[in-house]
Amino acid sequence: MTASNDIGALATMMLARALESALVARADCGFQLLSSGQEAVAVGLAAALLPHDQLLCSGRAIAPALARGLDPGAVMAELIGRVAGPCLGRGGRGHLSQPSAGFFGAHAVVAGNLSIAAGVALALQARGDGSIAVCLFGDGACGAGAVHETMNIAALWRLPLLLVCDNNLYSVSTPRSAALAPRQLSDLAAPFGIKACTVDGMDVRAVRAAAVALTDHVRTGGGPAFLECISRRFESHSTSARESRATTELAADRALDPIKRLENALHAEGALSAQTAEALHEQVRAKVAAACAFAEASPLPVPDQAFADVG
Amino acid sequence: MRRVFFREAVCRAVRETLDADPTAIVMGQDVGAFGGSYKEFSGLYERFGPARVRDTPVAEAAMVGLGVGAAAAGLRPLVSITYMDFVLLALDPLVNYAAKARFKTGGQIRVPLVVKLTAGAKGQGVAHSQSFESWLMSVPGLRVVAPSNVADAYGLMRSALQADGPVVYVDHKRLFPTSGPLDDSPHEVPFGMAAVSRPGSHATIVAHSYMVSVALAAAGLLSATGIDCEVIDLRSLAPLDLATVCASVSKTGALLTLEEGQLVCGIGAEIACRVQARLGPVRVSRLGAVAAPISSNPVLEAASLPDAARVAEAVRSLLRTTDISPPPRG
């Protein structure tokens, strides 16, 4: 693991956090599903992907999209419904997508993207160039039949598919312990003979190491794999959902901040000077400001666009 | 031109597509060596192998989801679900993803997927007999077609397998025993074009799928009593060819819609409303299944569904209606 990778990871996590902060400060923010707190899962995972791989995710898509390298201005434009977004402002919240960038994208139906990802994996398998499909989903999806149906077929057909459960411990307000019986969610993969592990999703290095190992397994024809990342979200389920956690619990969660954790580790290892850190913060501030300016310069769609690309 | 069974027309269209398009695949329960529940995929597994003709587990949601994802990522899958009733398990990928992908991604993703469903009642009971076409035709982004005969089974399947978006292809259990002529050269039946199955002047019966043959039988009964019915075979439900229906109704002045599905929010309701929006008030009546589950009991099944005698009676009753002004001509 080189320092430049770590610094790149740190910069991307900071960018996601800062872009979301700028987003929620806006009057036109509307309904959003924020990645805040869960950046390490997206960034650690994306570090293991190659350009032709395809990442699919749940509606919680801001950090995954940025980690996959989408332009922050285009992402911001999409999130606030401007035509400069990759989906022309039509997909918007929960449906960010840019397949040409390896980001097949978000689908905001819980568990709705799992079998789709397996289909993408089938197409990639048929293409035979070694690329893989990766599906990032929440713990809430693990109670749905789609997880089991998808793992069964993916194992049977040895699809190049990595399933990544970003387990933030809550389905809106329902604790994972009240919704899901397995001891660990990665245990779900065992009956299908699918290679699986559980890591600390607040540690970007741990996520990246596991993702590299599992993507290697998938890429070399080992069949599907399952990665569970235990994470914490720092905001409520969505910008329109009430927070259900006690203040003390939320404070404890926020103390696990993956950005501070990596920053502190790099400081301790002598790999990040105060000067470099400040420069990173300044770069991120500039990128976010440019992204907001780019998005604001783009118009909202004309109403006729409500009927475009339907039939 | 040669005579073929219905299943052979379906099979030929799929075989020709798989021959011509290396991205085309077939997925579903029993589509492999078994050749499909109605032998409509007979010989494909032997010709194209297990990678392109794939048996799947009994998991409709995943089957359709995989088909949607594969289509979105560059393949051209046909997913076969033997009983239309079971597409209910797969509506999420079909409705929430496939039908919306092109729109929601700003045209970046297209889903050239065919989902083939077999509708209709034939003694198999409450959860194996239903006709849900009207539900599906109300989903923006889905195309829904339903052949009534061998030639259209072939031509509509060819079109479905060339479409650039998701198509639901609905056939019917009672069509598989039928046979009919089919042109030897490859050809398509375009979507959105109804056909006049029988010309007539006194009343228009609009139907699709198996109910076309019921309408034709009823027209035969009625012609013996001097009532001359025009029978329109919709063939394509979404898009709907309203022009052909309206041309017929402006000639006859009386419209009976006939479907095997439910009448509430049904195809007949849609057509009746749209025809009158275009032509003004006309005599309209709807016939469909009774508002009850369809039993496998032969007495109860027959009591639930339109047959030629009921269709003929509905036309006679429609023509007795006098409290409406005639439609504009032409």
Add this chain to the structure above:
Amino acid sequence: MLYKLVLPGPIDDLSEVRVLEWHGSPDTEFNPGDLMVELDTHKAVVEMRASSKTVLRRILIAAGEWQQVGAPLAILSDSADESLPERAEQLAQSSVTYEMV
């Protein structure tokens, strides 16, 4: 005695079948259990086998051609030397349906 070989019906909603292959030609003698003809239906290949000793005299529907369920596919007789009427309608009148088991 002359007989009409007929696929008995009704079968399902099937109205027509296609002759796939004849396993004999005019004057072929069949013993009980011998395969006479294979028919293609919408679902399956149907085998028609001799139920008693009989002679195939004239094929009315050749391989690849279609016939209505319940209509004759061929004329059979008890022995090869019985005379056959020339015209099809005479054949139909002078024969009875061959009993299938």
